[in-house]
Amino acid sequence: MNQSAPPLKQTSLHARHVAHGARMVPFGGWEMPVEYTGIAAEHLLVRTRAGLFDVSHMGELELAGRDALAAIQYLTSNDASRLSLGQIQYSALTTPEGTFVDDVLVYRLADEHFLLVVNAANIEKDFAWIRRHTADRGDVVLVNTSNRYALLALQGPAASDILQPLTGIELASLKYYWYAHGEVAGVRGFISRTGYTGEEGFEIFVPPAAAERVWNALLEAGTEFDLRPCGLGARDTLRLEAAMRLYGQDIDETTTVLEADLGWVIGWSKDDFLGADRLRAQKTEGVPRKLVGFEIEERGIARHGYDVYLNGVKAGVVTSGTQTPFLKKAIGLAYLPAGDAVVDRVFEVDVRGRRVAARVVPLPFYKRPRSER
Numbered sequence: 001m002n003q004s005a006p007p008l009k010q011t012s013l014h015a016r017h018v019a020h021g022a023r024m025v026p027f028g029g030w031e032m033p034v035e036y037t038g039i040a041a042e043h044l045l046v047r048t049r050a051g052l053f054d055v056s057h058m059g060e061l062e063l064a065g066r067d068a069l070a071a072i073q074y075l076t077s078n079d080a081s082r083l084s085l086g087q088i089q090y091s092a093l094t095t096p097e098g099t100f101v102d103d104v105l106v107y108r109l110a111d112e113h114f115l116l117v118v119n120a121a122n123i124e125k126d127f128a129w130i131r132r133h134t135a136d137r138g139d140v141v142l143v144n145t146s147n148r149y150a151l152l153a154l155q156g157p158a159a160s161d162i163l164q165p166l167t168g169i170e171l172a173s174l175k176y177y178w179y180a181h182g183e184v185a186g187v188r189g190f191i192s193r194t195g196y197t198g199e200e201g202f203e204i205f206v207p208p209a210a211a212e213r214v215w216n217a218l219l220e221a222g223t224e225f226d227l228r229p230c231g232l233g234a235r236d237t238l239r240l241e242a243a244m245r246l247y248g249q250d251i252d253e254t255t256t257v258l259e260a261d262l263g264w265v266i267g268w269s270k271d272d273f274l275g276a277d278r279l280r281a282q283k284t285e286g287v288p289r290k291l292v293g294f295e296i297e298e299r300g301i302a303r304h305g306y307d308v309y310l311n312g313v314k315a316g317v318v319t320s321g322t323q324t325p326f327l328k329k330a331i332g333l334a335y336l337p338a339g340d341a342v343v344d345r346v347f348e349v350d351v352r353g354r355r356v357a358a359r360v361v362p363l364p365f366y367k368r369p370r371s372e373r
Contacts, residue, residue, distance in 0.1 A: 015212075016216075027120070029120065036229050036230065041325075042230040042234035046155050046238055047157075052218055053154075059120060060149050061142065071138075072114050073271065073273060079267025090103070091105075093129065095253060097256070103247055152203070156199050156201060176193050176194075178193055189207070190205050196244055198364065199238065266279060290341035296330035296332070297358060301330045310337070310348075316334055320332055327366060
């Protein structure tokens with residue numbers, strides 16, 4: 001007897017997406033908007049003005065207790081002891097092999113209270129992993145609080161101008177990767193200066209029951225800036241331009257943090273953590289392969305899963321690839337042998353049976369102009 005797949009979950013803004021004419025698709029167990037007016041148009045909107053994303057499918061796991069910091073230090077690669085109250089850190093939830101269970105954002109809510117924002121498809125896996133590895137680590141309580149939060153991402157150069165009239169939080173003083181509690185459109189929540197687009201912007205945490213009120217208020221406040229809803233398609237092309245890794249494609253349980261070229265999220269000076277021995281050995285001995293960015297030099301677009309060749313021999317696959325609407329280039333990410341993972345190294349990508357030349361380039365592909373704030 002065939003077991004049917006569980007029904008797709010819906011965010012509290014599902015009806016709004018349908019009303020806005022979004023094209024809905026399955027994603028990580030959720031029914032999510034992939035585009036409204038077109039991926040390229042939405043991508044350019046975020047780069048030049050602002051776009052509004054519903055990312056409420058993301059998960060939130062909270063750890064609290066006297067030993068919560070010690071647990072975070074053991075579970076994740078970065079050094080959470082450096083976090084001040086109100087500060088956020090990008091990190092990796094690591095295996096003993098130094099590979100990714102997930103990539104996460106760590107929020108320090110209080111001295112003994114942390115919030116982890118995790119990928120939607122990994123919520124249950126991450127929860128089970130953390131529970132398993134904190135069972136004997138003292139006074140630590142783990143709670144899946146994903147259903148307490150709706151998460152809206154307002155991204156683009158005009159984000160501050162749109163959001164500021166709706167909140168008493170002084171956004172100009174809110175630093176990158178910090179957050180502040182307050183009201184947004186009369187709704188209690190908190191705002192973090194974070195995002196997954198490589199652009200100026202904010203992520204807004206509010207109760208799901210109030211999400212539609214905040215969503216509508218943001219769109220109304222953004223009318224003069226041409227603010228519009230954007231889908232996960234543009235979010236993906238935007239993050240790729242910014243060389244932000246995607247779990248399940250660029251990083252997973254087979255890739256170490258160093259192979260993914262994310263050594264900056266490792267707290268080398270802290271005590272033992274899951275995967276520390278493997279990562280320290282790779283730091284000393286070198287990695288066998290490394291994630292690189294590349295541009296296609298001929299006509300063609302590299303897509304996820306396309307084969308990569310060095311000197312006529314298959315050397316890997318494209319982990320992410322697209323034709324970028326803003327840079328107007330065919331770009332991608334792929335793992336190459338460490339000796340070949342150098343800028344200007346030329347290799348080939350099999351694009352639908354035709355091998356086209358690609359060149360390793362520095363990352364990120366796109367870096368936003370720094371604001372004066």
